[in-house]
Amino acid sequence: MKKLKFLKSLKFRIFILMMILGLLPGAALQMGLLKIYENKAVSNRRIDILSQAKILGTQIVTYDYLNNTSLDVINAQLELLSNIYDGRVLLINSGFQIVKDTYNLDTGKAIISEEVVKSFKGEEISKYDSDNRYIEMTIPLTDSNTEEILGVLLVSVSTDSIVANYEYLKDNTMVIGIACVLFVAALSLFFSRRLVRPLGKITKSIDEVQTGSGEDALSVSDYTETEAMSHAFNDMIKRMQVIDQSRQEFVSNVSHELKTPLTSMKVLADSLLGQEEVPLELYKEFMSDIAEEIERENKIINDLLSLVKMDKSAGTLNIDMVNINELLELILKRLKPIARKQNIELVLESFRPVTAEIDEVKLTLALTNLVENAIKYNKEEGWVHVSLNADHKYFFVRVEDSGIGIDEESLEHIYERFYRADKSHSREIGGTGLGLAITRNAILMHRGAIKAHSKLGEGTVFTVRIPLNYIA
Numbered sequence: 001m002k003k004l005k006f007l008k009s010l011k012f013r014i015f016i017l018m019m020i021l022g023l024l025p026g027a028a029l030q031m032g033l034l035k036i037y038e039n040k041a042v043s044n045r046r047i048d049i050l051s052q053a054k055i056l057g058t059q060i061v062t063y064d065y066l067n068n069t070s071l072d073v074i075n076a077q078l079e080l081l082s083n084i085y086d087g088r089v090l091l092i093n094s095g096f097q098i099v100k101d102t103y104n105l106d107t108g109k110a111i112i113s114e115e116v117v118k119s120f121k122g123e124e125i126s127k128y129d130s131d132n133r134y135i136e137m138t139i140p141l142t143d144s145n146t147e148e149i150l151g152v153l154l155v156s157v158s159t160d161s162i163v164a165n166y167e168y169l170k171d172n173t174m175v176i177g178i179a180c181v182l183f184v185a186a187l188s189l190f191f192s193r194r195l196v197r198p199l200g201k202i203t204k205s206i207d208e209v210q211t212g213s214g215e216d217a218l219s220v221s222d223y224t225e226t227e228a229m230s231h232a233f234n235d236m237i238k239r240m241q242v243i244d245q246s247r248q249e250f251v252s253n254v255s256h257e258l259k260t261p262l263t264s265m266k267v268l269a270d271s272l273l274g275q276e277e278v279p280l281e282l283y284k285e286f287m288s289d290i291a292e293e294i295e296r297e298n299k300i301i302n303d304l305l306s307l308v309k310m311d312k313s314a315g316t317l318n319i320d321m322v323n324i325n326e327l328l329e330l331i332l333k334r335l336k337p338i339a340r341k342q343n344i345e346l347v348l349e350s351f352r353p354v355t356a357e358i359d360e361v362k363l364t365l366a367l368t369n370l371v372e373n374a375i376k377y378n379k380e381e382g383w384v385h386v387s388l389n390a391d392h393k394y395f396f397v398r399v400e401d402s403g404i405g406i407d408e409e410s411l412e413h414i415y416e417r418f419y420r421a422d423k424s425h426s427r428e429i430g431g432t433g434l435g436l437a438i439t440r441n442a443i444l445m446h447r448g449a450i451k452a453h454s455k456l457g458e459g460t461v462f463t464v465r466i467p468l469n470y471i472a
């Protein structure tokens, strides 16, 4: 298997391709030219013989040679014809009898071949037998006065000389062909190596980037393609670095957040243990503080778990057709007690009935966070307005409050994990800094969007847009 691996390499394929492209036209040309030569040589030979035989034929008729084969003039010419073309000439009279054979083998014998019969009907026949290497022609001898066919001249000549030339040419072109093969192979080898070299460079550079032994960015600009690959690779590396950094930050934030309640508990417990005869009230007070810290720790862990769940792919969504009006009513009903505690007016305004394909649990969590924030970061006697509207594609939830607002700089960061715009206030009211990260993830999983507008000291508006039909 390993031995055949080179078959898959680009270098090998370029080599083969170049060999084929380089040699195929040459081979086709060679074969074509040889064939053309053969055809042309045979046709020239035919024309020559035909013209000679016709002249001879006229003389044969004129001198009545058919009836008087001892005529020297014609005999000499017949000999000449068969000598020049290395062939045999037969003269056949109307009784299908051979009256003259330049080989003197068949004189006096009868001959009835298809060609001869056809020629007696006036046809001039010529046949090339390439296997046995001869051309055979039968020419009718016509009396020019009576148009009567008196006899047939059968000329059969060898094409050995043509074949010899053909072979000579073939051998020579073969030598040239072999030289071409070697040349094209060398050229193909050179170019196939050269063309794939940048790819090897890329692999080497990636290895170097990975081991940190070379530059920390890829730059192979030999081709536009390798340049694009380098850019894409560098972008990916940068992204991975950002992800790695944010992961580290997240881990350190988590540790810090989880440690804070533990530290408080330890301080509380230590101070109780360090005192002797602690009054019961102090015990109770410290224990209730410890319980509060445990509660806080619990909340952070729960939020982290929700976040981890949301981080998974959208495939984990549990999509159902849900009445959004009812969903919001329920959320507000649950939050009413907290709002009442701070004398905050909580109002829901539904512009139309809306049902949509959503994951009820996840979206409830997201919207609850928004409304809860609007209550938490509000002022005494403030208000929170929640409204629901929809068009043909999306539904919109707007959560507006008359609260403390978020300054412009913090507005960019509020969706980050553990980010708190108003640190002291958030911690005081038990915020974990994870709420909006959870909300945003849940909305993005639904292919939705969230936007925030705020004015410090005046209030904040969050607008959420979710598609009515879930797009997988």
Ligand code: ADP
Residues within 6 Å of the ligand: 369, 373, 374, 375, 377, 401, 403, 404, 405, 406, 414, 419, 420, 421, 422, 423, 426, 427, 430, 431, 432, 433, 434, 435, 436, 437, 460
């Ligand atoms: P937390 O658990 O601290 O509330 P969130 O992620 O829900 O965390 O919110 C991040 C920060 O954004 C909060 O700490 C708060 O400072 C700010 N914030 C969120 N919602 C509001 C709002 N409606 N009004 C003012 N500030 C807000």
